[in-house]
Structures are given as C-alpha cells and as structure tokens.
Amino acid sequence: MTSHDELLDNVAAYALGVLSPAEAIEVRAHLQTCEACRAEYEALRPAVTAVAYSAESCADPSTGAVASPLLKARIMKQVRAEAERKPAPASWPAYALAAACVAVALISTFANFSLRNQLRSAQAMIGTQQQQNSRQAQQNARQARQNAEQSQTIADLTASNASRYRFGNGEVLAHGPRLYLAMRALPAPPPGKVYQAWTLPKGSKKMAPSLTFRPSAGGVTVIRLPESALGVTAVAVSVEPEGGSKQPTSTPIAVTQL
Amino acid sequence: MDRVRARDAGAFERLYDEYHRLVYGLAVRVLADPAGAEDVTQAVFLKLWTNPELFRGGNFAGWLARVARNRAVDVLRSRAVRSESDLPEALPADDALEDTAFARLDAERVRAALAQLPDEQRSLIELGFFGGITQEQISRQTGLPLGTVKTRMRTGLRRLRSALEDAVTV
Numbered sequence: 001m002t003s004h005d006e007l008l009d010n011v012a013a014y015a016l017g018v019l020s021p022a023e024a025i026e027v028r029a030h031l032q033t034c035e036a037c038r039a040e041y042e043a044l045r046p047a048v049t050a051v052a053y054s055a056e057s058c059a060d061p062s063t064g065a066v067a068s069p070l071l072k073a074r075i076m077k078q079v080r081a082e083a084e085r086k087p088a089p090a091s092w093p094a095y096a097l098a099a100a101c102v103a104v105a106l107i108s109t110f111a112n113f114s115l116r117n118q119l120r121s122a123q124a125m126i127g128t129q130q131q132q133n134s135r136q137a138q139q140n141a142r143q144a145r146q147n148a149e150q151s152q153t154i155a156d157l158t159a160s161n162a163s164r165y166r167f168g169n170g171e172v173l174a175h176g177p178r179l180y181l182a183m184r185a186l187p188a189p190p191p192g193k194v195y196q197a198w199t200l201p202k203g204s205k206k207m208a209p210s211l212t213f214r215p216s217a218g219g220v221t222v223i224r225l226p227e228s229a230l231g232v233t234a235v236a237v238s239v240e241p242e243g244g245s246k247q248p249t250s251t252p253i254a255v256t257q258l
Numbered sequence: 259m260d261r262v263r264a265r266d267a268g269a270f271e272r273l274y275d276e277y278h279r280l281v282y283g284l285a286v287r288v289l290a291d292p293a294g295a296e297d298v299t300q301a302v303f304l305k306l307w308t309n310p311e312l313f314r315g316g317n318f319a320g321w322l323a324r325v326a327r328n329r330a331v332d333v334l335r336s337r338a339v340r341s342e343s344d345l346p347e348a349l350p351a352d353d354a355l356e357d358t359a360f361a362r363l364d365a366e367r368v369r370a371a372l373a374q375l376p377d378e379q380r381s382l383i384e385l386g387f388f389g390g391i392t393q394e395q396i397s398r399q400t401g402l403p404l405g406t407v408k409t410r411m412r413t414g415l416r417r418l419r420s421a422l423e424d425a426v427t428v
Contacts, residue, residue, distance in 0.1 A: 009405075012412035017327070017349035018386035018393045024347035044412070047419040048349070051387050052323035054372055056365035057283030067282040071296045076271055079307050083267040161311055166332070166348065255347070 011037050015044040021255040025234055028257050029205050156180060168254030174229035182222045186215040189239055196244050199227045200234035207236060212244040233258055263310040270307055281326040287388045288330035298330050319362045324349045331390035371421040379414030382407055
C-alpha cells in the first residue's frame with residue numbers, strides 16, 4: 001500500500017498526466033477521501049491547463065504552424081451534412097458494431113450484409129420475435145427475457161448519450177445504471193488463466209472483484225458488469241488464475257476512471 | 259455550446275474558429291507532425307459535434323485542451339512500440355472540477371510565464387505534458403532520480419500558477 005506522503009508526491013504528476021494507469025487510479029481514489037491532496041490537486045490543475053494553452057498556434061502563418069483552411073472545409077462539410085439529418089445519428093464505435101454482430105449471432109446466422117444492416121435486421125428480428133413471444137408468453141418467457149436483454153444491450157451500446165471511456169483497446173460504456181465492458185483484439189488468456197474485471201466502489205480505496213471472462217474467438221468481448229455504473233468510480237481488467245481472485249494478482253491491462 | 263447541442267452548424271463553426279488553434283497547436287506540439295495534428299483536430303471537433311454532452315460544464319477551453327492532448331497522446335501511443343504499462347494514463351478530462359481560475363489565457367502570456375521558470379523545471383513539465391511519457395520514463399531519459407523529477411514538476415507548476423496569478427491581477 002502506498003503511503004500518504006508518496007501519494008501526495010504523485011499528485012502533481014497526476015495533474016500533469018504522467019502517471020502510469022495503475023498509479024493514476026490510486027491517486028484518483030485517494031483524492032476522493034483526502035482533503036490535503038485534493039487541495040494540492042486543485043491548486044496545480046489550473047497550471048496544467050495553462051501549459052496546454054501555451055501550445056496554441058499563432059494566427060499568423062509566418063510565425064508558426066497553422067491548420068490548413070482545407071481542414072475547416074472538411075470538418076464543416078461533414079457537420080453541415082449531419083446537421084440536416086435529424087434527429088442526431090447515434091455514433092457507431094467499431095466495438096459497438098462488433099458487439100451488435102455478437103448479439104445477432106445468438107439469434108440467427110446472416111449472410112454478408114454490412115454491419116449496420118445486420119444491426120437493423122437484428123433489431124427487426126427482435127421486434128418480431130417479441131410479438132411471437134407475447135402469444136406464447138409462458139413457454140417463451142425465458143426467450144423474451146434474453147431478447148429484451150439483447151435489445152437493451154444494443155440500445156445501450158449505440159446510445160448517443162452513453163458515457164464512453166477509453167479502455168485499453170476498447171471502451172467502458174455507462175448508460176444509466178448499466179455498465180458495459182467492450183474490448184477488441186483481446187488475445188486468449190494464457191492456459192489456466194482468465195480475464196477478470198474489477199470495479200472501484202464509490203468512496204472505497206480497494207478494487208472489488210467483478211466477473212471473469214474469456215474473449216470470443218474473434219477477440220471481441222462485450223459483457224455487462226453486474227455493478228451499477230452509478231456506484232462505481234473506476235473499472236479495470238487484469239489476468240487472473242482460473243476462477244478469479246479476491247484482489248488483483250497482476251498489473252491491470254486496462255483501467256479507466258468513470 | 260447549447261446551440262451546438264441543438265445541432266446548429268453555424269454555432270459550431272464559430273466554436274471551431276475560436277478554438278481550432280488551441281487544438282491544432284497542442285496536437286502539433288505533441289506529435290511534431292502537421293498532417294497527424296490535422297487528423298487529431300478533425301477527430302476532436304467531430305467528436306464534439308457528435309457528442310456535445312461529453313462537455314459537462316465548467317472551463318470549456320481547459321476541457322477541450324485536455325481532450326486534444328489525450329487524443330494526440332493516443333496517436334503517439336498507437337505509433338509507439340511501447341508496452342501498455344509504460345504509457346501514461348490520460349489526463350482527467352471529465353473531472354467535474356471547474357478550474358475557472360484560468361478560464362482562457364492568452365498563449366503569449368503563458369509562454370512568458372513558462373519562460374520565467376528555471377529551465378530544469380520547465381523542461382520536465384513540457385517533456386511530461388507534451389511528450390506523453392510517464393514520470394519513470396522522464397527519470398530514465400534525463401538520468402535524474404525519480405524524486406527529483408517529482409519535486410521539480412511540482413515546484414514548477416506551483417511557480418507557474420503564482421506567476422500567472424500575478425499576471426492576471428496586474
């Protein structure tokens with residue numbers, strides 16, 4: 001366990017963004033409970049913002065690099081095209097498309113449609129299937145629940161107002177109380193090992209064990225964590241012995257603050 | 259920002275005009291590559307357009323600068339042949355803290371304040387912030403003990419804050 005003085009020593013480095021993920025998560029958790037360190041952070045953070053301001057490029061091209069006017073044209077072309085379409089389209093991060101495909105595969109097998117078409121078809125199929133379920137409610141209650149969960153998952157993963165946090169080669173996504181872990185290109189764990197998710201409960205300094213998992217054959221992992229996003233301040237994943245651990249036994253491969 | 263949330267392209271254009279030099283300048287400083295910096299600028303502004311709710315209030319320029327720095331460091335990360343543990347954690351950009359002390363400072367004024375710092379402090383702060391490396395790597399690169407690196411960064415940031423406060427109140 002890192003001592004208070006060591007944590008205080010790391011506050012400036014945290015503000016400057018030069019801590020490793022593991023150190024950063026420790027300082028971040030500590031800041032929530034230690035007033036002295038919080039005061040230090042609040043004093044130093046504006047100075048870091050100022051360092052960022054110092055890099056602002058000049059308006060005059062003769063005194064430094066300036067962005068090309070073509071850049072603005074490219075950006076505004078896309079913005080105006082999208083402004084004409086309402087409502088605002090949901091963003092489609094690559095993992096969400098991959099996740100949608102995983103959900104689709106659970107229902108049926110599709111030919112080579114585009115990913116987006118697969119998602120639309122999946123949503124239509126879920127709707128159709130839910131109607132059938134309503135006619136045979138009792139027999140199909142379990143199926144309906146699964147479909148509802150899949151619909152919920154797809155809706156959450158593609159929601160434009162979901163909070164997304166960079167997480168290794170993927171994202172942690174929070175939509176309301178629901179918390180998802182979505183990772184791409186995750187190698188299979190070594191023999192006898194699994195991946196384990198960890199969450200940092202609000203007000204706690206200790207990571208709590210969550211689910212263990214293995215990526216699919218394609219390296220895609222989309223899991224919903226049982227913890228409420230509203231009660232969690234950080235998420236991490238580490239490689240652990242089969243069956244999971246009570247506390248991390250290896251350096252996390254990914255961590256993020258919510 | 260309210261008008262950007264309401265999908266007002268004209269409001270977004272004014273936001274771009276006001277802030278693109280900050281985003282682009284930061285990206286150039288981190289990447290040392292104008293083409294890569296334009297890609298980062300485009301990605302940051304389009305993300306802002308697509309997900310304006312990511313900004314939750316407070317100091318917009320400071321928030322945008324953090325997002326831009328993190329994005330540029332991400333690009334460095336994807337280019338670098340380094341292990342995950344050698345890469346720094348992103349700056350907290352979604353912190354609810356409103357550091358409105360320096361809501362918008364003129365870059366020249368900050369550069370002048372930075373220039374007042376002893377070289378040994380300024381160079382470590384800039385290496386860390388724009389270099390996208392951890393304090394351990396700074397220590398290895400400079401040959402300075404880790405404790406010295408921490409102390410100089412901390413002292414430098416404190417001095418910078420004081421210098422800017424003096425400049426603001428003059």
